[in-house]
Amino acid sequence: MKVLKFGGSSVAKPERIMQIVEILKQYYAKGEKFTVVFSAFGGVTDQLIGMCQDAQNNKDFSLSLGAFRERHVTAVEALIEEQNKENILLDLKENHDDLEKLLTGISLLGEVSPRTLDHVLSFGERNSAYIISHVLKENGINAAYLDARKVLKTNSNFNNAKVNLKKTYSNIKEYYKNHQEIQIVTGFVGSTEQGVTTTLGRGGSDYTCSLLAAGLGADCMEIWTDVNGVMTADPRKVPKAFTIPTMTYSEAMEMSHFGAKVIYPPTLQPALHENIPLYIKNTFEPDFIGTLISDKKDDGKNPIKGVSSISSVSLLTLQGSGMVGVSGISARLFGALGRAKVNVIIITQGSSEHSITFAIQPNQIAMAKETIHQEFEYERQSGLVDDIKIEEGLSAIAVVGENMRYQPGMAGRLFSALGKNGVNIVAIAQGSSELNISTIIKQEDEKKALNAIHEAFFLSHTKSLHLYMVGVGLIGSTLIRQIQEQAAYLKENNALEIKIVGLANSKQMLFNEEGIDLNDWAEELKEKGTNYQRIHQFIDKMKAMNLQNSIFLDNTANSQVAQSYENILDASISVSTPNKIAVSSTFLQYQRLKNIAKQRNVSFMYETNVGAGLPVISTLNDLMNSGDKILKIEGVLSGSLSFIFNNFNETNDFYTIVKEAQKAGYTEPDPRDDLSGQDVRRKILILSREAGYTMESKEVQIHSILPQSCIDAKTVDDFFEELKKNNKHFDTLRKKAENKGEKLRMIATLENGKAEIALRSVDANHPFYSLSGSDNMIVFTTERYKERPLVVRGPGAGAEVTAAGVFAEVITIGNKLLASSRG
Numbered sequence: 077m078k079v080l081k082f083g084g085s086s087v088a089k090p091e092r093i094m095q096i097v098e099i100l101k102q103y104y105a106k107g108e109k110f111t112v113v114f115s116a117f118g119g120v121t122d123q124l125i126g127m128c129q130d131a132q133n134n135k136d137f138s139l140s141l142g143a144f145r146e147r148h149v150t151a152v153e154a155l156i157e158e159q160n161k162e163n164i165l166l167d168l169k170e171n172h173d174d175l176e177k178l179l180t181g182i183s184l185l186g187e188v189s190p191r192t193l194d195h196v197l198s199f200g201e202r203n204s205a206y207i208i209s210h211v212l213k214e215n216g217i218n219a220a221y222l223d224a225r226k227v228l229k230t231n232s233n234f235n236n237a238k239v240n241l242k243k244t245y246s247n248i249k250e251y252y253k254n255h256q257e258i259q260i261v262t263g264f265v266g267s268t269e270q271g272v273t274t275t276l277g278r279g280g281s282d283y284t285c286s287l288l289a290a291g292l293g294a295d296c297m298e299i300w301t302d303v304n305g306v307m308t309a310d311p312r313k314v315p316k317a318f319t320i321p322t323m324t325y326s327e328a329m330e331m332s333h334f335g336a337k338v339i340y341p342p343t344l345q346p347a348l349h350e351n352i353p354l355y356i357k358n359t360f361e362p363d364f365i366g367t368l369i370s371d372k373k374d375d376g377k378n379p380i381k382g383v384s385s386i387s388s389v390s391l392l393t394l395q396g397s398g399m400v401g402v403s404g405i406s407a408r409l410f411g412a413l414g415r416a417k418v419n420v421i422i423i424t425q426g427s428s429e430h431s432i433t434f435a436i437q438p439n440q441i442a443m444a445k446e447t448i449h450q451e452f453e454y455e456r457q458s459g460l461v462d463d464i465k466i467e468e469g470l471s472a473i474a475v476v477g478e479n480m481r482y483q484p485g486m487a488g489r490l491f492s493a494l495g496k497n498g499v500n501i502v503a504i505a506q507g508s509s510e511l512n513i514s515t516i517i518k519q520e521d522e523k524k525a526l527n528a529i530h531e532a533f534f535l536s537h538t539k540s541l542h543l544y545m546v547g548v549g550l551i552g553s554t555l556i557r558q559i560q561e562q563a564a565y566l567k568e569n570n571a572l573e574i575k576i577v578g579l580a581n582s583k584q585m586l587f588n589e590e591g592i593d594l595n596d597w598a599e600e601l602k603e604k605g606t607n608y609q610r611i612h613q614f615i616d617k618m619k620a621m622n623l624q625n626s627i628f629l630d631n632t633a634n635s636q637v638a639q640s641y642e643n644i645l646d647a648s649i650s651v652s653t654p655n656k657i658a659v660s661s662t663f664l665q666y667q668r669l670k671n672i673a674k675q676r677n678v679s680f681m682y683e684t685n686v687g688a689g690l691p692v693i694s695t696l697n698d699l700m701n702s703g704d705k706i707l708k709i710e711g712v713l714s715g716s717l718s719f720i721f722n723n724f725n726e727t728n729d730f731y732t733i734v735k736e737a738q739k740a741g742y743t744e745p746d747p748r749d750d751l752s753g754q755d756v757r758r759k760i761l762i763l764s765r766e767a768g769y770t771m772e773s774k775e776v777q778i779h780s781i782l783p784q785s786c787i788d789a790k791t792v793d794d795f796f797e798e799l800k801k802n803n804k805h806f807d808t809l810r811k812k813a814e815n816k817g818e819k820l821r822m823i824a825t826l827e828n829g830k831a832e833i834a835l836r837s838v839d840a841n842h843p844f845y846s847l848s849g850s851d852n853m854i855v856f857t858t859e860r861y862k863e864r865p866l867v868v869r870g871p872g873a874g875a876e877v878t879a880a881g882v883f884a885e886v887i888t889i890g891n892k893l894l895a896s897s898r899g
Contacts, residue, residue, distance in 0.1 A: 077294045078103070081113040081263065081285035085302040086359040087204055088118030090154035096208070096300075097215050099362050104217045104258070111252070111259040111288060113224075114208055115281040116200025117147065124197050131182040141179065145172050148203050155211045164210055168203065175199050190234035194265075195273045198225075201262040201281070209260035220257035224284055225273060227251050228266030236277035237266055239287060241346070248291030261288065279340030290346035297347055298355045299339070305356040305367030306331060306339070309383045313523050314530045315590075316540075320367050320381055327381045327476050328354075328369045330512045333421075334384035334474040339369075379479035379486060380533040383526055389421055390438045391467040391503060391516055394448060395431035398460020406432060412451040418444045422472060422514050424505040433503050435472055435516060470502060471522040474514045475529060481510035490515070492896060493532035496677050497624045498648020499525045520622060528624040538571040539893045541886065542623040544578035544649075546614060547631030548601070551654065555631065555879035560594040562883075572890040577623065580614050583607070587617055611640045619647050625893055627679075627886060630655045645672045645680060652885040654684035654878050660758035663770050679892065681885040686713065686759045689877035689884070690870050692854050696766050699858055699866075706767045708857040709826040712844055713759040715873030716742040716750040717822040719850040721835075724820065730806035731799045742850055742873075746792050753778040753822070753833045760824035760831050763854075769829050779834035781822070813837035819845055843867050850874075 080100075087093050103110055123144055130137040145168075152164055178196055182188045188196075205221060212219035227247040230237035244266075252259065263281025266274045276283045282299060289297045306328065309317040323331075325348050329341045339356070347354060353370040399405050406425070409432060413420060422435040436444055448464050455461040480486045487506065490513055494501060503516040517525055531539065543559075545552055559574055566572045575591035584605030586592060592600060608614065611634075618628070628644050630637050630653035638657035645651060651673075659666055659682050673680035686692045692711075699706065712718050719742045724733050734751070737743045743750045757776045764771045780787070783802045789795035813820050818837035821844045825832055838844045843855050843865070852872025857865040871877045 077292050078108060078110040078296055078298060079113065079285050079289040079292065079294045080110055080298045080300060081281055082115065082300045082359060083281065083302070084115040084118035084120070086300055087114060087116075087208065090151050092359065093151070093155060093208060093211060095359060095362075097211060097217075099300075099359070100212060100217060100258075101215060111222075111261060111292070113261045113263045113281055113285045113288065114201065114205045115263050116204050117151070120144070120147070120200040120204070121197060124200055125193075127179055128182060128188045128193055128196055131179045132186060132188045134183055134186060137179050137183070141172075141176060144175075148172075148207065151207055155207065157214055160210065160214065164207070167206065171199060171203060191232075191272065194234045194237075194275045197275055198262070198265045198273050201264050205260050205262045212258070212260065218257050219260050220255060222251070222255075222259040222261045224262045224265050225267035225271070228276075228284065228287060229269060230266040230274045230276070232268050232272065232274065234274055237268075237274035239266065239276070239283075240269075241287075241290075243269075244287060245291040248288060252292060276343075279343035282340060283343035283346075286344050286347040289352050290350045293350070294352055296353045296355060298357055300357045300359045302358065302360060303356075304358045304361060304364050306369070306382065308381070308534055309526055309530045310385070313385070314383070314526050316527075316530065316535060318534075319364075321365065322368045322370070322372075322374050323381050324373055324478055325354075325369055325371060326511055327478055330474065330476040331382050331384045334386055334472060334476070334512075334514070373478050378477070378533065379483045380475050380477040382476050383529050383533070384474050384476065385522055385526055386421060386472040387522055388438055388519060389435040389470050389472045389516065390441050391433060391435050391470055392441075392444060392448075393431055393433045393465040393467075394452070394461060395465065396455065396459075396461030397430070398455055398458070399432075400430055408451055409448065410434075412447050413444060416443050416447040418447065422503070422505045422516065424503050435470070435503070438468060441466060441468075467502065469519045470516050471519045471525075472514060472516055473522065473525055473529065474512045475533065476512045478511055480513070486510075487513055489532055490529060493528045494525055496648075496893065496896060497524055497528045498676060498678075499528065524622045524624045531624065538567070538573060539625055539890050540573045540575060541890050541893075542621075542626045543574065543576045543629055543886065544614070544618045544626065545576060545629040545631065546580045546611065546637055547629075547634075548579055548581050548598075549631065550875040551878050551882075552629075552631040553598075554875040555629070555882055556594055556597060558879055558883050559886075563594075566887070570887065570891070571894060572887065574886065574890070577621065578614065578618055579605075580608050585614050585617070587621065589621060589623065611637050615640055615643055615647075618644075618649065625890075626650070627652060627889055629653065629882060629886070631882070633657070641669055641680070642672060645669065645676055645678060648676045648678055650679040650681070650889050652679070652681045652882050652889070654682070654688070654882060656682075656685045656755075656758045656762065658682075659685055659765075660761050660773065663765065663772055666765055679885075679889045681888070682762070683885055684878050684881035685762050686711075687852050687854065687868065687870075687872045687881075688715075688874065689881035690852060690854070690868055690872060692763070692868055693766055695866070695868055696763065696856065699856060699860075700766075700768070704861075705859040706856065707827070707859065707862065709760075709763055709767065709854065710844075710857075711760065711763070711824045711854040712821055712847060712852055713756045713824050713854070713872065714750060714822065715850040715852060715871065716744075716747075717756070718847060718852060718872070720751075721820050721822060722848050722850075724806070724810060726810075729803045730810075731796065731803050734799060735796065746795070748782065748787065748795060751782055752780070752787075756822070756824050756833050760826060760833065764826050764829075764831050767826065769826075771829075771831065775831065777830075777832040779832065781835045809835070821847065843869075 127137045127140045209219045209221035229240045229243045263284040305319040307317040311317040332339050332341050351371050357366040358364050418440045420434050425432045445464050452461050499521045501515050505514040578587045585608040586601045586605040626649045628649050628651045635657050638655050641651050641658050683693045720733050720737050734747050738747050761776050786798045789798050818839045823836050853869040855865045855867050
């Protein structure tokens with residue numbers, strides 16, 4: 077024997093009922109023995125409650141009643157063959173007339189009693205099961221309608237009646253013994269010994285199913301709903317949630333206690349007591365395996381079965397010196413709350429016994445506070461306990477799994493996932509059974525926490541990175557293209573799913589939590605973007621989205637954006653940027669940003685500040701972390717200056733080559749920005765700080781290569797005129813170097829804690845001698861690399877390599893997250 081139950085969403089429309097008919101025809105054809113419980117058509121129970129309220133308030137309920145009649149008549153018209161409609165419609169009319177009389181009585185009295193409300197609500201299930209029983213008959217199934225009031229006997233606690241299990245089980249066995257048809261049963265309703273209609277409260281149809289299963293000694297129960305079983309998390313909050321194939325009753329109870337909506341624990345007690353397996357199935361995907369809930373634990377590798385949450389809770393704390401070592405405090409506290417019908421969700425107490433903290437529903441705060449103050453009035457007046465502390469705006473999250481007890485490190489993994497995403501834990505609770513670990517967090521962090529935990533336990537082989545990008549010019553657009561081209565490879569081979577969820581240019585910004593379409597991002601930003609004027613607008617939205625594994629990418633040279641890094645890092649969002657302004661500002665600010673990133677356990681990466689895509693900073697860090705001592709750093713750190721001096725020869729005078737560099741885009745529109753050495757100063761300053769020196773920008777000495785007349789020129793054109801006049805000066809420098817067999821190079825040097833930038837000539841033995849094009853080169857002389865220094869060489873500028881450098885940092889951050897979740 078199987079006992080099946082179909083919920084309101086499954087029978088909401090005639091076409092859905094026909095889907096159920098097809099499912100049951102398969103069972104019937106196989107020779108299965110089964111009985112089926114049906115809820116009211118979707119939305120009907122709320123409609124009946126609304127009619128009662130209208131009648132009670134002396135409002136016109138006729139339109140609602142008419143809609144109720146019409147809905148059920150329409151179902152008959154759609155589902156029943158013409159020759160069989162008349163008798164069914166007559167029976168329905170009799171039901172509807174009785175309902176109208178009840179509503180009229182309520183209207184006359186101006187009151188709806190719990191008893192009358194139960195009678196009114198019963199019409200939903202009675203109509204539904206009655207109609208469907210006839211539909212099944214017409215489709216070849218030997219079905220019969222069973223009004224559950226005949227067998228389910230309860231007390232007279234209307235709206236939430238308690239079932240007389242002994243009498244009910246006896247009735248069920250006797251009735252089914254004498255009725256061999258497939259019984260189609262009304263859910264949710266029962267009756268007293270006197271035949272007065274009652275309802276079974278929340279989850280009543282599931283309870284009916286469970287009672288029938290227990291009474292019949294069924295082999296299994298099947299609850300058919302509109303989802304594919306019990307999910308690892310709420311799919312509305314965690315898009316990557318998936319169906320749990322098997323779980324124990326204990327796990328299911330814990331999941332539902334913490335917000336999982338598929339089952340309601342009290343309704344399953346009869347089946348649980350008899351160890352009857354329960355399947356959760358999807359009416360709309362009947363071939364999907366769903367979830368099996370039983371008393372058998374699986375030996376699956378994942379110790380966690382699911383992550384569940386209660387979105388809104390409040391935390392109350394009773395504390396005071398008078399509680400330490402005093403027995404009976406807990407009994408008094410929770411006894412008083414129990415008498416006041418305050419439901420306690422979570423309890424946690426430190427070993428010091430100085431305080432007891434517990435979570436309740438926010439709507440019970442006032443009752444709880446008053447109850448506790450009354451119970452501990454003497455202690456409060458004596459100063460032994462403090463006034464109750466109340467914390468609101470919180471959520472409760474629980475990870476559930478019976479196998480947690482067999483695997484160490486589960487709590488650490490949970491707390492790590494939350495910590496790395498900046499989610500602060502307000503309270504923690506875990507029972508000795510280790511069936512669940514519960515945490516209380518800020519309500520605003522609920523969705524991020526659920527996704528972070530779900531990813532850590534169920535998707536630890538993959539990570540979703542959420543990127544927010546400001547600056548979509550040459551570097552930004554190139555980076556978007558690179559991400560788009562490499563996304564599939566990274567997902568398959570590196571287990572990284574990269575989503576750009578925020579974009580901004582100088583005028584507009586665009587956000588999409590599911591990821592912006594990279595095929596059409598420019599058009600979307602233009603057409604759907606909102607007004608963007610200041611960086612705080614972008615940051616506020618980014619923080620409000622509160623997504624896990626978030627990374628902020630600054631592809632600008634904007635000082636306001638750079639000044640916002642502190643705010644971003646403090647929100648537990650990693651930063652990757654080619655913008656040199658922040659790291660080359662004051663040493664104190666550089667140090668502050670690094671420390672905030674460390675405290676928040678996020679990454680602050682700026683490799684591209686010095687050598688675009690070249691591994692300059694990472695190489696320096698590796699050398700120092702491995703214990704090597706930096707003796708000297710030399711660098712040709714400007715692509716524009718490299719191009720100029722690599723191509724300055726007897727056939728190309730200095731004026732000509734600078735003009736060519738400007739035209740080719742190697743220099744800024746005003747080449748003095750490059751020739752002044754200011755950009756190189758920022759780069760060597762950053763390297764000096766990474767090498768451990770407390771250095772400020774003014775301490776970097778620049779030996780200017782430009783004559784004063786060139787520096788003082790009012791316009792760019794004037795500058796070039798002066799530069800042309802000074803060609804002889806530069807030719808003299810070049811010839812002097814050539815006479816010694818050397819070449820001119822603009823070199824930044826860090827040695828003995830001092831940094832300088834100067835035009836120097838180098839011989840053929842020096843690595844800089846062979847530079848060509850616009851390449852950068854950095855030479856590290858260390859204790860280990862003293863005789864043959866370590867050289868890093870390659871393009872130090874350009875959109876492709878700079879974007880690639882930022883992209884590499886995104887991947888590095890992702891790999892760190894992957895490693896931590898697997899650990």
